[in-house]
Amino acid sequence: xxxxxxxxxxCILFAIGATTVLLRRNAxxxxxxxxxxxxxxxxxxxxxxxxxxxxxxQVIAFFVMTVAAAEVVVGLAIIVAIFRTRRTAxxxxxxxxxx
Amino acid sequence: MLQGAQLLAAEVSTDVPSPIGLAPLxxxxxxxxxxxxxxxxxxxxxxxxxxxxxxxxxxFVVGVVLxxxxxxxxxxxxxxxxHLFDWIPAGTLDVSAGLRVDPLSVTFVLLVTFVGxxxxxxxxxxxxxxxxxxxxxxxLNLFVAAMLVLVLxxxxxxxxxxxxxxxxxxxxxxxxxxxxxxxxxxxKKAFIMNRVGDIGLIVALMLMLANFGGVDFAxxxxxxxxxxxxxxxxxxxxxxxxxxxxxAQVPLQAxxxxxxxxxxxxxxxxxxxxxxxxxxxxxxxSAPVFEAAPDAQLVVVIVGAVTLxxxxxVGSAKDDxxxxxxxxxxxxxxxxxxxxxxxxxxxxxxxxxxxTHGFFKAGLFLGAGSVMHGMDDQVxxxxxxxxxxxxxxxxxxxxxxxxxxxxxxxxxxxxxxxKIIEAAFVPVDGQEWRAWVFGTVALVGAGITAxxxxxxxxxxxxxxxxxxxxxxxxxxxGPQDGPVRHPHESPALMTAPMVVLAVGSVALxxxxxxGDTFVTWLEPVTGHAEHGEPVLPAWLLIVxxLVLVLxxxxxxxxxxxxxxxxxxxxxxxxxxRAARRxxxxxxxxxxLVMLPGQVVTRTLVHADREVVDGAWxxxxxxxxxxxxxxxxxxxxxVRSYAATMLGGLIVIVVVALxxxx
Numbered sequence: 001x002x003x004x005x006x007x008x009x010x011c012i013l014f015a016i017g018a019t020t021v022l023l024r025r026n027a028x029x030x031x032x033x034x035x036x037x038x039x040x041x042x043x044x045x046x047x048x049x050x051x052x053x054x055x056x057x058q059v060i061a062f063f064v065m066t067v068a069a070a071e072v073v074v075g076l077a078i079i080v081a082i083f084r085t086r087r088t089a090x091x092x093x094x095x096x097x098x099x
Numbered sequence: 100m101l102q103g104a105q106l107l108a109a110e111v112s113t114d115v116p117s118p119i120g121l122a123p124l125x126x127x128x129x130x131x132x133x134x135x136x137x138x139x140x141x142x143x144x145x146x147x148x149x150x151x152x153x154x155x156x157x158x159f160v161v162g163v164v165l166x167x168x169x170x171x172x173x174x175x176x177x178x179x180x181x182h183l184f185d186w187i188p189a190g191t192l193d194v195s196a197g198l199r200v201d202p203l204s205v206t207f208v209l210l211v212t213f214v215g216x217x218x219x220x221x222x223x224x225x226x227x228x229x230x231x232x233x234x235x236x237x238x239l240n241l242f243v244a245a246m247l248v249l250v251l252x253x254x255x256x257x258x259x260x261x262x263x264x265x266x267x268x269x270x271x272x273x274x275x276x277x278x279x280x281x282x283x284x285x286x287k288k289a290f291i292m293n294r295v296g297d298i299g300l301i302v303a304l305m306l307m308l309a310n311f312g313g314v315d316f317a318x319x320x321x322x323x324x325x326x327x328x329x330x331x332x333x334x335x336x337x338x339x340x341x342x343x344x345x346x347a348q349v350p351l352q353a354x355x356x357x358x359x360x361x362x363x364x365x366x367x368x369x370x371x372x373x374x375x376x377x378x379x380x381x382x383x384x385s386a387p388v389f390e391a392a393p394d395a396q397l398v399v400v401i402v403g404a405v406t407l408x409x410x411x412x413v414g415s416a417k418d419d420x421x422x423x424x425x426x427x428x429x430x431x432x433x434x435x436x437x438x439x440x441x442x443x444x445x446x447x448x449x450x451x452x453x454x455t456h457g458f459f460k461a462g463l464f465l466g467a468g469s470v471m472h473g474m475d476d477q478v479x480x481x482x483x484x485x486x487x488x489x490x491x492x493x494x495x496x497x498x499x500x501x502x503x504x505x506x507x508x509x510x511x512x513x514x515x516x517x518k519i520i521e522a523a524f525v526p527v528d529g530q531e532w533r534a535w536v537f538g539t540v541a542l543v544g545a546g547i548t549a550x551x552x553x554x555x556x557x558x559x560x561x562x563x564x565x566x567x568x569x570x571x572x573x574x575x576x577g578p579q580d581g582p583v584r585h586p587h588e589s590p591a592l593m594t595a596p597m598v599v600l601a602v603g604s605v606a607l608x609x610x611x612x613x614g615d616t617f618v619t620w621l622e623p624v625t626g627h628a629e630h631g632e633p634v635l636p637a638w639l640l641i642v643x644x645l646v647l648v649l650x651x652x653x654x655x656x657x658x659x660x661x662x663x664x665x666x667x668x669x670x671x672x673x674x675x676r677a678a679r680r681x682x683x684x685x686x687x688x689x690x691l692v693m694l695p696g697q698v699v700t701r702t703l704v705h706a707d708r709e710v711v712d713g714a715w716x717x718x719x720x721x722x723x724x725x726x727x728x729x730x731x732x733x734x735x736x737v738r739s740y741a742a743t744m745l746g747g748l749i750v751i752v753v754v755a756l757x758x759x760x
Contacts, residue, residue: 018745022738030737091737 006047013040025090027079031072038068111178111199111317118168119179122198122251125161125208129154130244136237144233148226151236152219155243159212165205177202177623180253180317187256191312199253199316203624206450207250207380210457214372215243217596221465222364224592225472235275235362242268246373250380254315255304258381262300262345265374266293272369273361285357292354296344300381303337306330320387331388335395338385339402342378346432348406353684355429356413359421363468366421371428371464372457379432379453382439383446386625390442393528399440400533404540407433409682411547415554416678418668419478420467423555424460426681427504430548431456437541438519445522446625447618452515454617455608459503459511462600466497469589469597470559474566475582480558481666482581484565489586492594494560496601501556503604505549505648511608518612520545521640525631534634545644549651557659565666578666 013036020033042061049057083089132154136147143150169177178201187194198204219239226232245264252258274286307314310330311322323331342348347355358370369375382389382399389396410430417423435452438445471478473490487494503510506517524538569583588594611617633640670676677683 022742022745095735097735 003047003051007044010040010044010047013037013043025092027082027089027091027094030091031075031079035068035072038064111180111201112176113180113182115179115181115200116168116172118164118171119200120181121161121164121168122181122200123183125158125165125212126198126244126247126251128157128161129240129247133237133240133244136233136240141233147233148219148223148236151240152216152223154240155212155216155219158243158247159209159216162205162208162212165200166209169200169202169205174619174623180315192308194254194256194314196257197253197315198251200251201624202620202622203380203384203450204250206454206621208247210454211243211246211250211373214457214461214600215239215246215368217599218364218368218372218461218465221367221468221593221596222362224590225364225468226362231275235272238268238271238275239365239368242272242369242374246377249377253317254313255300255307255319256314258384259297259300259304262341262377263297265369265377266290266297266345269293269358269369269374272365273358275361275365279360282360285354285360289354289358292351293344296341296351299337299340299344303334303341306334306337310334316384319385323387323391326391328392328394331392332395335385335389335392336398338381338388339395339399342381342436343402344378345381346375346378346436347429348378348402348433348436349409352406352409352429353681353688355425356417356422356681359419359425363421363464363471366425367461367464367468370425372461375428375432376435376453376457379435379439379449382436383449383625386443386446389440396440396442396527397533400437400537401440403433403435403437403440404537405433406430407437407544408540408547409433411544411551412674412678413681414551415547416671416675418480418679420470420480420483420555420559421464421478423480423551424464424467427548427552427555428460430544431460431504434516434519434541434544437537438522441522441525441527443626443628444525444631445519447621447628448515448518448522450621450625451608451611451617452512452519454611455503455511455515455604458600458603458607459500462496462500462597462604463504465593465597465600466493466500469493469593470497470586472589472593473586474584477566477584480555481664481668482566483559484562484664485560486586487560490588492588493597496594496597497556497560499601500604501552503608504552505652506545506644507648508645509609511604511606514608514612516545517641517644520644521633521637522631524633524635524640526634531634538634538640542640542643542647546647546651549648550655551651553652553655554659557655558664561660562664565664 017033017036017038017040020036021030024030024033042064045057045061045064047057049055049061079089082094086093132151136143136151139147178199181198181200183196183198185193186196219236222232222235222239226235229235242265245261245268247261249258249261249265252261270286270290273289274283277283277286304314307319310326311319313319323334340351343351355370355375359366361370389399407430410426410428410433414423414426414430417426431452435449435456438449438452469490470483470486470493473486473493474483477483499510503512506512520538520541523541524534526534565578566584566586567579567581569585635643668679671679680686
């Protein structure tokens with residue numbers, strides 16, 4: 001098992017996630033990008049935990065999953081609320097506080 | 100000889116006997132009168148003028164009590180400082196408000212309240228048809244109160260309060276008919292020119308505080324003789340500046356002519372008899388300061404001499420009866436200032452002339468008011484003429500005042516003015532040139548006075564009618580153009596004060612000069628003066644004066660009674676034209692002071708706007724521009740913030756890695 005492969009994969013996943021967040025306007029897709037970034041980080045945690053034989057990294061990966069689940073719940077609720085009032089899921093249209 | 104003259108340092112007692120203790124009442128009565136009239140408003144319209152008159156008469160009665168109280172004391176003991184209250188107790192600066200009751204202040208109290216009461220009485224009738232008669236009396240009372248504070252104060256600071264008070268009353272009364280722009284402008288002009296003089300008094304106060312540690316008369320007068328000449332000269336010149344402003348002396352004389360915009364009783368009381376003489380009072384009261392500053396005294400004499408000629412020349416050309424009288428006032432006060440600058444031999448005569456002048460000039464002004472009353476407020480003397488037949492009382496009282504101001508014996512003016520001329524001919528410090536120069540000016544001034552006053556008198560009362568009597572007759576006895584006039588004598592309320600003042604013009608001078616009564620009375624204040632020897636014998640001076648006076652009368656008679664007076668002023672020679680325009684006093688003031696001042700203020704305003712404001716608004720503008728630019732970075736798009744965060748994170752990681760390696 002080569003450590004580098006996992007880290008590189010993690011980096012690629014993170015980059016894809018980040019790019020998604022930055023470039024896409026649909027809030028659902030942006031959320032998916034965020035999930036991707038979180039899981040890229042999880043992958044890195046788990047990899048290093050295995051390499052070092054230290055369970056701490058794996059524990060943190062669980063924490064991240066839990067927080068991500070909670071975040072999705074709140075985030076999706078907000079997205080649904082916005083969609084209901086503004087008939088759109090585009091992040092650019094959620095601009096009521098601007099100006 | 101003047102060298103022999105010395106100022107008696109009169110013992111000023113602070114232990115006040117009972118009749119003198121009434122002094123505050125003399126101020127309080129008119130002050131309360133003014134307050135009631137101003138606060139009660141329209142409710143007091145019906146009886147307000149009688150209250151004003153009562154307050155003034157009450158003050159006069161108290162003044163007489165003070166006089167009797169003083170006469171009951173020994174001459175040497177006739178000076179009291181009555182402590183009223185601690186005014187400014189501030190460490191080393193400890194000023195208390197107090198009244199100085201001595202022959203000089205009581206003389207003024209009597210003059211102000213007596214002439215003031217007569218003019219109050221006159222105004223009851225004169226202002227009868229004015230809606231604002233109550234306001235007029237409130238201001239008159241305010242003036243009387245302020246003038247009494249001025250003359251009764253025992254410190255320069257309290258004197259300054261009265262000084263400002265009379266300035267305020269003068270402003271309010273000149274601009275009494277403020278709805279006419281001309282009057283409001285005249286009031287403002289008087290106020291501002293007085294303010295220039297007031298700066299002199301303020302600076303003098305500061306100099307006294309800095310050098311003598313006090314501003315009360317006792318302290319200043321005790322320390323002035325020992326102070327350095329530089330300090331006393333500076334204080335003296337500053338006091339003279341103040342006197343010039345208040346007394347309309349050159350170079351601050353320009354306001355007095357315009358001040359005639361006020362009602363005529365005001366011109367009589369404030370701008371002839373009392374307020375404008377406050378400068379003379381200040382100089383005489385500050386005698387110890389001037390005694391210690393011979394240079395300042397010389398300047399005082401020069402100012403007086405210049406003004407007396409200035410006023411006389413202007414008076415000879417004015418066709419407005421009130422403005423001619425105003426120029427005459429200026430000239431006569433020039434005599435007083437000149438006398439006050441001569442030292443102890445002149446002080447008493449300055450005050451003497453002030454008192455007699457107060458009577459005959461007030462009488463002349465009231466007479467002019469009576470003429471205006473009968474002629475529907477006409478003031479142009481070229482539209483008068485032959486009025487003696489229509490206003491007999493006015494004619495006689497005015498004539499007596501005219502003889503008094505001319506200095507014809509035995510009328511009042513003779514006793515005071517002749518003494519001033521004689522005193523001017525006495526060499527000061529052995530300098531004969533001064534005697535010749537100032538004596539000649541005073542002498543010639545008397546001749547010009549005779550000319551312009553006779554001119555005024557003849558143009559008004561003698562000669563042919565130059566107003567339209569409405570008869571439509573074409574017999575060539577008078578013009579048939581212009582508004583129709585029906586000259587008539589004024590009511591008794593107006594003529595009575597004129598008669599009283601005329602009696603004063605006739606008899607007061609001789610009465611007070613009898614046995615040097617007045618001079619002896621003032622001696623505790625002005626000091627005893629050795630009789631000086633004039634460079635010409637006294638009898639010759641009297642003869643010369645009378646010859647000049649007669650010449651003046653004769654010239655005026657020939658020009659304004661024998662010859663017909665044109666209704667429209669002839670072009671005249673250069674001097675006449677200059678005198679009509681007050682010897683270009685306004686042009687001089689405007690070009691020397693007003694225009695440069697305006698240029699400076701405009702430049703400063705411009706500099707303030709462009710440089711100072713420019714710097715700060717420029718800074719604010721730059722910051723605003725920067726903020727605007729920064730604002731554009733705030734797009735409101737989540738992803739742009741996310742990109743910023745990402746970018747920042749990458750920078751941090753790169754830096755951390757670079758530092759670690």
